Structures are given as C-alpha cells and as structure tokens.
Amino acid sequence: MSESSTRPLTRAGNHADDSAYGGQKFDVEKTNKVTDDDIAPELQLNRKGVGSWFSAGYHMGTTIAVPAAILPLPYAFSQLSWGPAIVALLLGTCTTYYSSWLLAGLFNWNGQTYYRYRDLVKSVFGRWGFYAATFFQQVASLGNNLAIAIVAGQSMKALYITYNPDGDSFKLPYCIIVFGCFQFIMSQLPDLHSLRFVNALSNVCTLVFSTIAIGMSIHNGHQLDRSTINYEVPGSITTKIMGVFLALGSIAFAFGDTILPEIQ
Numbered sequence: 001m002s003e004s005s006t007r008p009l010t011r012a013g014n015h016a017d018d019s020a021y022g023g024q025k026f027d028v029e030k031t032n033k034v035t036d037d038d039i040a041p042e043l044q045l046n047r048k049g050v051g052s053w054f055s056a057g058y059h060m061g062t063t064i065a066v067p068a069a070i071l072p073l074p075y076a077f078s079q080l081s082w083g084p085a086i087v088a089l090l091l092g093t094c095t096t097y098y099s100s101w102l103l104a105g106l107f108n109w110n111g112q113t114y115y116r117y118r119d120l121v122k123s124v125f126g127r128w129g130f131y132a133a134t135f136f137q138q139v140a141s142l143g144n145n146l147a148i149a150i151v152a153g154q155s156m157k158a159l160y161i162t163y164n165p166d167g168d169s170f171k172l173p174y175c176i177i178v179f180g181c182f183q184f185i186m187s188q189l190p191d192l193h194s195l196r197f198v199n200a201l202s203n204v205c206t207l208v209f210s211t212i213a214i215g216m217s218i219h220n221g222h223q224l225d226r227s228t229i230n231y232e233v234p235g236s237i238t239t240k241i242m243g244v245f246l247a248l249g250s251i252a253f254a255f256g257d258t259i260l261p262e263i264q
Helices: 041-045 053-064 073-080 082-105 117-125 127-163 172-186 192-223 237-253
Strands: none
Touching: 053 192, 073 082, 073 237, 082 237, 117 127, 127 172
C-alpha cells in the first residue's frame, strides 16, 4: 500500500535504520518485538502491498462503519430524540476518527512495521496485552458474525416472503444456515485483499440503502400533517432510561472495530 509497508522487519539484536525512522536508534532487545516467525505466512507474502488507495477506502468504509449496524439507527434516534442522538452520533464519529488516526500512526513505530493489530498491542503492552487483544477481538468477531448471520437470514426470509407470500417451507433457521455456509466459504480466502470485491459491493449496497431511506423519509415527511408529529420519547421513566442505554449501544455498534494495520 505505502512505501513504509515495504520496509523489512527488524530482527532482535539489530538497530533500526536511522534514516527510515527519523534518525532515532531503538534498542530492539529491550522491546516486545514481533519477529518474522510470529507473522502469518500470508502477511509475510503480502508485505509490499497488493491493493490501492481506492481498495483501502472501501475496506475502511466496510470495517469502520458496519453496514448492518446502520439499520437500528432510526430507532436509536427515536429513543434519544433529535438533539442527544445527533450529539451521540458526532461523538462516535470523532472518537472513531481520533482512534483510527492514532492507530494509523503506529503502523511504523519503535523501529518496526506492524501488520496485525494484536502484534501492535503486544509491542506496546507486552505478552498479556497480546492475549487480551486476541480475546476481545474474538469476542467482538463472534458477536458481529452472529448478529450479521441473523440479520442476513431475516433479509433472505423477507425476500422469500415477498416473492412467495403463501410459502412457508423456507424457514428462518434455514436462511441463517445458508448464509452461515456462505460465510464459511468466504472465510477460506487467503487475505483481506481477496475480499475487495465483496467489500466494494457492501459499500455500494450501504450507499443505496441510505439513499433510499433518506428519500423515503423526505417523501413521507411531505405527506404527513406536521402538526400531529410529536418528538417526545414515549413510555415511563424506567422505559426511557432503558431506551437511552439501548440507543447508545446501537450508536456505538454502528462504528466497527477498525483493522487499519491489516489494511495498511
């Protein structure tokens, strides 16, 4: 992807090149280095980068703003009302931007190039940081994949009912199993770059869905009697409090876990 990604990893016992890292020498033996043997073979083969800035853009678009997480945002806005919901969305955007900026800046640091997030965490926090990052990554991945499989199954079921209203043979569990098989096949691809066409299609679908949702909202808004619209959050105090936490969780879920080291 970039010139920096082509720099070789520094083996233990050597010093990083002065000109490549701002004239600073790093004592490699005193840091938690990730050696060549720690890096997956597919990453070692792709150090020079095979993508482009364009492909990196839609990789980031797919991972930073999870497309499936956009669906519950209207409900989250209804639980917070316009003002607090917009503030929460802006805070999530700024937090994601700042954390991504910090993470991208650590792609080359401490005299070494890092290709995986958990390797970068290991270099900063040591071995237990690596284990913790791996654990939370797997938990997040499991939760995301379960949620996406359910949403995808529901979408397949809705399409089936649309074109076959009287049919009930293709049940929701079958739809989830079919999508799970598709996920399993896609997981056999060797690297992130192999998913570039899938991520590009995902970005297109997300943009189309967002455009349709905005257009329908504007159209329906012109058809309604504005005097009958009430933006107050309904329900009791307990219901409102639970709705606030649910809405904040939905907004936070809309910003995915960035994989900038892998993309870089």
